[in-house]
Amino acid sequence: MVAYQAPQQQIRLLSPRELKNTVFDLTQVELSAELNFGDYSTGYDTGSGVKLGEDILVTLMGAMESVASNYVSLRLNQAFPCFSENPVTDQCVQSWIREFSLQAYRGYSDAELQEELFSHFQRLSRDTDLRSAVSLLTLRILLSPRFLYRTEMGEQQEDGRIWLNDLERASLVSYALTGSMPDQALLQDALENQLDEATLRSHVRRLLQTERGRERVSEFFQYWLRLYSLNNLKTDANAAPKFEDSQVAASLLDEFRSFVQSVVIDGDSRLSTLFLSNHTFVNRHTAPLYGLSSSSDQMERVNLRPRERQGILTLASFLSVHASEVEDFRDSPTERGILVKEQLLCETVGLPSGIDVDSATQSILETHPNFRSFTVREQFELMMEQGPSCVACHSQFMPFGYLFGNYNALGQFVTVQNDRPIQASVDNLQAGEGIRSAYGSIVELVPDLVRDPRLSHCFAKNLVRYTLGYSLGEDFESISWLLGTHLQQNNLVISSLFEELYSSPLIFQRRSVTP
Amino acid sequence: MKRRDFVFGSLKAMILLNPVLSLRLASAQSANRIKRAMFWMQCNGYSTASDFFPSQAGTNFTMSPILQPIADLRGDMVIVNGINLPDGGFKPKGNNHVCSPAKLFSGYNGVGDVGNGEDGSHLGPSVDHIIAQRLNMRTIEVSIDPRPPRTLRSRPFARGANQPKVAITEPSQVWSNLFGNATPPGQQNNEALEQRLTFLRAKRSVLDDLTGDLTRFRRELAGDTEKLKLDIHEDAIRRAELSVAEDIRQTEAAVPPPSLCAFPDNPGTLDTLIPTRARAHMDLLFAAYVCDLVQVTGVVWGWSGYRWLYDWVPGTNFTNYHEEVAHGNIRDQWLLGHRWDWSQLGAFARRLKETPDGSSNMLDTSLILGMNHFGRHHRITQIPTVIFGGSAGGLQTGRNIILPSAQLNDRLLTSVANYMGADIRGLGSNPNCGPLPGL
Numbered sequence: 002m003v004a005y006q007a008p009q010q011q012i013r014l015l016s017p018r019e020l021k022n023t024v025f026d027l028t029q030v031e032l033s034a035e036l037n038f039g040d041y042s043t044g045y046d047t048g049s050g051v052k053l054g055e056d057i058l059v060t061l062m063g064a065m066e067s068v069a070s071n072y073v074s075l076r077l078n079q080a081f082p083c084f085s086e087n088p089v090t091d092q093c094v095q096s097w098i099r100e101f102s103l104q105a106y107r108g109y110s111d112a113e114l115q116e117e118l119f120s121h122f123q124r125l126s127r128d129t130d131l132r133s134a135v136s137l138l139t140l141r142i143l144l145s146p147r148f149l150y151r152t153e154m155g156e157q158q159e160d161g162r163i164w165l166n167d168l169e170r171a172s173l174v175s176y177a178l179t180g181s182m183p184d185q186a187l188l189q190d191a192l193e194n195q196l197d198e199a200t201l202r203s204h205v206r207r208l209l210q211t212e213r214g215r216e217r218v219s220e221f222f223q224y225w226l227r228l229y230s231l232n233n234l235k236t237d238a239n240a241a242p243k244f245e246d247s248q249v250a251a252s253l254l255d256e257f258r259s260f261v262q263s264v265v266i267d268g269d270s271r272l273s274t275l276f277l278s279n280h281t282f283v284n285r286h287t288a289p290l291y292g293l294s295s296s297s298d299q300m301e302r303v304n305l306r307p308r309e310r311q312g313i314l315t316l317a318s319f320l321s322v323h324a325s326e327v328e329d330f331r332d333s334p335t336e337r338g339i340l341v342k343e344q345l346l347c348e349t350v351g352l353p354s355g356i357d358v359d360s361a362t363q364s365i366l367e368t369h370p371n372f373r374s375f376t377v378r379e380q381f382e383l384m385m386e387q388g389p390s391c392v393a394c395h396s397q398f399m400p401f402g403y404l405f406g407n408y409n410a411l412g413q414f415v416t417v418q419n420d421r422p423i424q425a426s427v428d429n430l431q432a433g434e435g436i437r438s439a440y441g442s443i444v445e446l447v448p449d450l451v452r453d454p455r456l457s458h459c460f461a462k463n464l465v466r467y468t469l470g471y472s473l474g475e476d477f478e479s480i481s482w483l484l485g486t487h488l489q490q491n492n493l494v495i496s497s498l499f500e501e502l503y504s505s506p507l508i509f510q511r512r513s514v515t516p
Numbered sequence: 517m518k519r520r521d522f523v524f525g526s527l528k529a530m531i532l533l534n535p536v537l538s539l540r541l542a543s544a545q546s547a548n549r550i551k552r553a554m555f556w557m558q559c560n561g562y563s564t565a566s567d568f569f570p571s572q573a574g575t576n577f578t579m580s581p582i583l584q585p586i587a588d589l590r591g592d593m594v595i596v597n598g599i600n601l602p603d604g605g606f607k608p609k610g611n612n613h614v615c616s617p618a619k620l621f622s623g624y625n626g627v628g629d630v631g632n633g634e635d636g637s638h639l640g641p642s643v644d645h646i647i648a649q650r651l652n653m654r655t656i657e658v659s660i661d662p663r664p665p666r667t668l669r670s671r672p673f674a675r676g677a678n679q680p681k682v683a684i685t686e687p688s689q690v691w692s693n694l695f696g697n698a699t700p701p702g703q704q705n706n707e708a709l710e711q712r713l714t715f716l717r718a719k720r721s722v723l724d725d726l727t728g729d730l731t732r733f734r735r736e737l738a739g740d741t742e743k744l745k746l747d748i749h750e751d752a753i754r755r756a757e758l759s760v761a762e763d764i765r766q767t768e769a770a771v772p773p774p775s776l777c778a779f780p781d782n783p784g785t786l787d788t789l790i791p792t793r794a795r796a797h798m799d800l801l802f803a804a805y806v807c808d809l810v811q812v813t814g815v816v817w818g819w820s821g822y823r824w825l826y827d828w829v830p831g832t833n834f835t836n837y838h839e840e841v842a843h844g845n846i847r848d849q850w851l852l853g854h855r856w857d858w859s860q861l862g863a864f865a866r867r868l869k870e871t872p873d874g875s876s877n878m879l880d881t882s883l884i885l886g887m888n889h890f891g892r893h894h895r896i897t898q899i900p901t902v903i904f905g906g907s908a909g910g911l912q913t914g915r916n917i918i919l920p921s922a923q924l925n926d927r928l929l930t931s932v933a934n935y936m937g938a939d940i941r942g943l944g945s946n947p948n949c950g951p952l953p954g955l
Contacts, residue, residue: 012742035689037664037682042630042637052745054675056682058752063692121725128714141722146733146749154737237663239788242823242836327823327836352609359611359843359893514742 006479007510008469010163012150014048015176016040018220022181022213024065024143027105028072029080034064040470044463045224047470053149061144069139073132089131095119097135106147107182108168108192118142151176155511165509167191174204174503177468179213180220201504209496215266219258222265225463226313227340228322231257241321243329243410248286252300253318253412256282259300260316265495272460272493273451276312279305290317290412309407309414311444317412324410330418331410332377334402341401345450346432347459350398361387376418378406400427404443457493458485464502480507550909550936551873552653552811554801554864554884555621555644557672558857558900559818560838561890563847567854568900569597573918582854583902586862591914592869592879594903596955598919599928601889601896602626602945608636608668613820616889616896617672621814623926623944627668628678635667638674643929643943644812645675650938653811654759656804658690658797659683660817661824662788670819672889683816687783687796694804699767700779709767716764723757776871777807791828798864805878806871817857820889826853842893858902861886865904879905885932887925897922909935917954927952 015023017036024032038057040050051057078085081100083093098118102110118138125134142148151172155163165173171191175183183191187204190196196204208214223231231254233240238247259282264275281291283303288295291305305315313319323340325331342348365372365383372380381399385391406425409415416423428439430446435453440446450456461484484502491497502508562568562582570577579587583595601612601619605626608614614636615627621643627636641649648655657673665671665683673681684690699712727750734746780803783796797815804810818824823839826832829852834840841849861884869879883906891898907913926944931951933940942949 010737010742012737012745014745035664035684035686037666041635041666050678052679052748053752054679054748055752055755056675058749058756059693062756063696121721125718125721129718133718137718137722141725141729144722144726145729146726146746147729150733152736233663237788240663327839352607362843 007163007507007512008471010154010511010514011049011471012152012154013470014038014051014053014150016046016048016051018046019048019176019180020149022179023148024068026181026184027101028068028139029076030068030071032064032068034060034067036060036064043466043471044227045221045467045470046229047467048151049470058144061149062140065140065143069136069143072139073136077132077135084135091119094122094131094135098122098138101139102142104182104188105142106145107151107172108188109147153511155509163511163513164506165511167194167196170196170201170509173468173508174201175208177503178205178208178217178499179211180217181213184208184211198504202500205500205503206496209266209499215262216258218265219261221464221467222261222313223257224467225344225460226319227344228257228319230322231318234322241326243321243325243327246286249290249411250321252284252286253321255284255300256287256316257318259302260313260318263302270494270496272457272488272495274312275495276314276447276451278312279307279310281305281310281316287317292414308444311447314405314443314447315408320405320408320412321410323405324408324412329410330377330415332405332408333410334378334381334399334405335395336402337405338398338400338402341450342398344463345459346453346455347462351394374419374421376406376421376423378403378424379421396429397431400430401432401446403427404440404446407442451493454485454489457488458482460495461485461488461498461502464498465508468502468508480505483507549881550883550906551808551881552805552813553644553647553882553932553936554813554815555642555673556815556861556884556886557617557620557817558854558861558886558888559617559820559822559890560842561888561893561895562854562900563845563850563892565597565892565898567847567851569898569918570595570916573916575914575916577916581851582858582900585855585859586865589862589865589869589904592865592904592907594906594911594913594955595916596901596903596919596928596952597898597917598922599887599899599901599925600891600922601899602924602926603896605639606636609634610669610821611894612890612896613894614668617670617820618668618674619896619944620672620887620889620899620925621885621929622672622674623924623929623942623946623949625945637678638668638671638680639677640674640944641676641679642673642681642814643933644673644814645681646940646943647933647936647938648812650933650940651811651936654809655681655812655814656690656693656801656810657681657683657814657816658687658801659685659819660790660794660797660815661685661819661822662793663819665816665819669821670816672816673814681814683814687786687793687800690797690800691780691782694800694809695779695782698779698807698809713764713767716760716767720757720760720764723753723760727753727757778803779807789828790824794860798860802864802867805868805882817861824853826856829853829856845893858886861904868905876908881908882906883909883911883932883935899925901928903932906935909937911935911955919952919954923952924949928955931955 016039021032038051039046040048042050081097098115102115102118122134122138125137153165153169155165157163168191171183171187175187190200223229234250235254241250244250268274280302282300283291283293283295284297284300285295293303295301323336324333339350342350361384369383385395404425404427406423407414407416425442430436430438436449458481462481465481484498487501488498568580568582570580601616602625606629618627618636618638622638622640624639628639630637644655659665659670662685664685671680671682675681730746730750737743780799786792786796801813821838823837832849832852834849837853865879865884868882869877871878873881884904886902888900890896926942926946926949930940930942930949934951941947
């Protein structure tokens with residue numbers, strides 16, 4: 002185990018999702034602009050690596066102008082009834098500034114700042130009417146760095162170490178669990194310096210149950226399993242032409258979210274259940290993918306045949322994303338295999354060799370004219386024969402992918418492809434201790450995978466990466482190891498891991514970025 | 517001294533002290549110059565080179581099958597045969613699909629490694645940004661496909677390393693950015709001008725105070741890496757301030773807009789049909805050029821590996837443009853798609869040509885660089901390249917240039933920047949590459 006080294010201090014721009022949530026929670030106005038500046042380099046949607054340049058600022062200015070204007074015209078009187086009085090008093094404006102800035106700045110609003118904001122309001126009022134002045138001041142607050150960035154700078158304490166203060170802790174926990182600013186209860190405890198371990202644990206439990214918490218948790222799992230394109234399937238009817246009925250594709254995100262929430266939030270929350278349970282959720286569009294029928298437009302829980310389906314890796318939503326977007330039969334053993342290797346075992350697969358797949362295919366077609374009538378696995382096995390470098394690299398992960406061979410690109414269980422029987426079994430898996438070399442299918446492998454401590458540690462590592470927003474190699478190893486061990490010692494209960502992580506001092510310690 | 521006064525004071529002093537900049541600005545004010553540019557990326561390569569490139573060099577050439585629909589523009593274009601993209605650096609997975617768009621207009625040899633093997637990042641600015649910065653021009657980037665541009669496959673433009681300029685997909689958003697805050701011609705009156713001035717001054721006041729907020733925020737930070745983020749943020753605010761200051765100056769001067777300028781209606785929410793969206797985007801860019809609301813534009817026509825059905829083109833019959841047509845090398849179908857793409861760009865050029873600009877026309881005072889990020893199939897050699905317009909900057913049009921030996925795109929882009937008046941010696945991985953011989 003590596004000695005613990007705290008992650009670096011950082012500021013991070015709110016990601017587009019966080020910004021939209023925060024703006025809505027603050028103003029009750031939707032931020033409807035299209036925002037495209039997320040940093041996905043860690044595999045998670047964060048703002049850590051984003052630099053706010055001119056194009057982002059211009060987009061934000063336009064979007065926030067609209068929010069500020071709608072907020073003042075539609076929400077202000079409701080939230081602050083004193084604005085309905087005539088005349089509106091200075092006290093009313095000051096009370097709005099106090100409350101609004103305190104929430105917007107996640108607690109970082111003192112009397113001096115409020116006085117400065119009021120002074121700005123008075124200057125604006127000289128040239129415009131009161132509501133325009135409030136709108137412009139709202140715009141300033143929504144564009145200010147204190148609103149747009151989360152800080153994790155911390156303060157040096159007597160022990161010489163740097164610890165996040167309570168306001169930073171509240172933001173970290175809240176954005177990780179809800180994707181938005183701290184709510185009233187969490188902010189109040191942070192302002193009163195009450196965020197001890199027990200209080201944090203109770204906030205974690207509470208926030209996980211909120212609507213935003215449920216949504217955020219399933220979002221984390223979506224990123225972990227590289228299923229971000231489920232969102233596109235829901236909103237873009239052309240995202241995956243293989244689905245003749247776009248309603249099927251659009252329902253898959255709901256399946257995934259319902260499944261994750263049913264286990265992590267509403268169920269026993271165990272990682273093992275996530276991987277071993279044979280239930281899912283279907284509506285009338287997706288039921289046929291499982292050989293079922295339904296007349297419901299809503300998602301309904303159903304049990305599936307255990308021999309065919311076991312847990313999250315055999316959901317149609319998972320399987321259809323990790324497959325061809327175009328051809329409904331074509332699964333992707335490469336993508337599925339790499340996912341197991343990289344996201345479930347946290348093992349590195351080398352970079353692609355850059356081989357020209359088209360040329361390779363052309364060359365195979367010359368020797369095997371009936372190449373396209375083979376099963377996907379047979380086609381890949383022939384392709385792998387192109388050279389020793391192909392075999393050396395692909396043998397690391399392809400066997401994992403072949404184990405998924407019985408699931409086509411729609412996520413249906415199939416035994417025949419191109420009129421040829423599918424072979425899903427492998428006998429050459431090289432996955433280290435705890436995993437055998439031979440399995441009949443992914444359903445056979447999953448129980449061993451769940452028992453493998455690498456899965457717990459890899460899960461914990463991803464959770465830490467998601468929480469901190471950057472990958473720093475060894476910085477994560479120790480904390481991930483501790484959390485992975487905690488997960489194993491606590492019956493693989495994920496909600497317990499959330500509590501442990503977001504109340505652990507380790508996640509709140511920082512290392513100075515100055516030499 | 518107020519910080520804003522300092523910014524303007526500094527700018528004035530810089531102009532006085534920097535003869536090159538003074539010359540550049542003087543040149544920019546001259547009538548005989550290229551006033552605007554468009555960078556247009558088409559996708560997915562071609563079946564065979566003869567489909568795109570005419571076989572005869574010089575001025576007497578027969579149009580290729582793909583360019584045939586725009587044969588009437590022969591005298592207004594330069595076709596360049598022999599441009600390659602640099603083949604090096606980190607390669608994300610997906611053959612050249614991910615990295616070639618990022619190289620296309622930047623001239624960098626490779627892309628940055630973001631650590632997941634799948635995506636990449638720009639290594640530096642693209643030529644559109646360099647031109648806009650040097651000539652103080654306004655820019656906008658649009659994407660015809662409704663799918664949000666999330667990776668380099670649809671992000672050919674960049675402000676700098678790891679700073680993509682993400683193209684806007686929704687025409688209504690393009691309209692808002694270009695026309696939303698501008699005053700339509702013929703609607704000005706003193707009261708409206710006064711209101712606008714009040715709004716702009718208030719906006720400038722907000723930006724001024726944001727700079728103060730940033731300064732306070734900066735004091736709490738440690739470490740250069742994080743301060744760099746705020747430097748970029750502050751620079752963005754300064755640019756926004758300059759832009760607002762320019763708006764104020766123009767409003768104060770109440771300069772009447774050009775007589776041909778007509779503000780289009782907001783296209784609103786459109787369906788996902790490509791021809792509808794393409795037409796809406798190109799109409800908006802045309803109107804913005806005529807009203808001089810933008811000078812440098814980037815158009816992402818599809819995305820690397822895109823799958824449009826082209827079912828609006830008579831004769832097409834396929835379900836997937838990328839896998840079925842391009843990978844399957846169904847030449848006649850491929851041609852149909854490409855002919856439509858280039859005919860749309862040609863139609864835009866034609867509109868410019870039909871629009872007077874002083875004693876000339878808007879095509880002569882514009883430069884459109886249309887390129888595909890691939891050559892044949894997934895190769896990054898013999899890249900389709902056509903320049904439309906540009907004669908006001910001295911570009912000799914009506915030529916098909918067949919380069920005696922292949923040249924990298926950095927030299928082409930350098931030439932384009934120089935025709936625009938940006939005066940650069942090179943860009944991308946080779947800042948001294950020089951211009952393209954013979955162009």
